[in-house]
Structure formats: structure tokens, C-alpha cells
Amino acid sequence: MDINVGDVLKLKKQHPCGSREWEVLRVGADFRLKCLGCGHQIMIARKLLEKNVKEIVEKA
Template identity: 70%
Template sequence: MPIKFNVGDVVEMKKQHPCGSKEWEVMRTGADFRIKCLGCSHQVMLPRPKFEKNVKKIIKSVGDC
């Protein structure tokens, strides 16, 4: 079963960003994900399969409210 990601979740990616941070905040979900680096605030758009493959773990989950 696929993992459910929500806007506001903080995830740890397998590879670190050039700024040195591995922590990213999910800004948008759907067919594409927009994530923001918590080290330098750089935003990146990724297709869902690539995002799910590169996520190591969820650090902070917002959950369904």
C-alpha cells in the first residue's frame, strides 16, 4: 500500500541537497510533488514515482485533519 503524503509533512530524502540538508517540506501533492528544502528554501517539482522512490522516511506528519 502506498504511503500517504500530506501538504506540510517533513520528509528525509536519500540524497542531500547541495546546501547540506536532507529535510524537505511537502508543498504540493498530486501527480507531481513540490518540495521545499528546509536548509535553503529552494523549491523543486518532482513526479510522484521519483519522489516516492527517493523518500527515506517521514520526519513530521501533519496527518488528516
């Protein structure tokens, strides 16, 4: 899966704030994502993220 910094991803499960869209801030073995609803940032393993991505909404 081709995911780059600045892409906006829509995930299968929503964040507790209600948003499903996340911005990619860092790419590597782990990804740093920022919730576009509330601004919360998380680190998530590549394997887990690739399983949970529904679509790439916006390419950087």
C-alpha cells in the first residue's frame, strides 16, 4: 500500500470523537496519525494500519 506523509486516510473504525479521517504525519515501520476531528495523535504499526485502512481520501 502506497501511503505518504500528508495523505488523509479513512479507517474502518471511528475514533471516539466520531471522526474516521486521519492525516499521516510520519511514515516508517510505524505511522504517526493525527485525527482530523479532535487533533489527537497516535502511533500505529504498519501492519495494523494497512489492515484497517478503508480508503485514501486525499493524496498529498
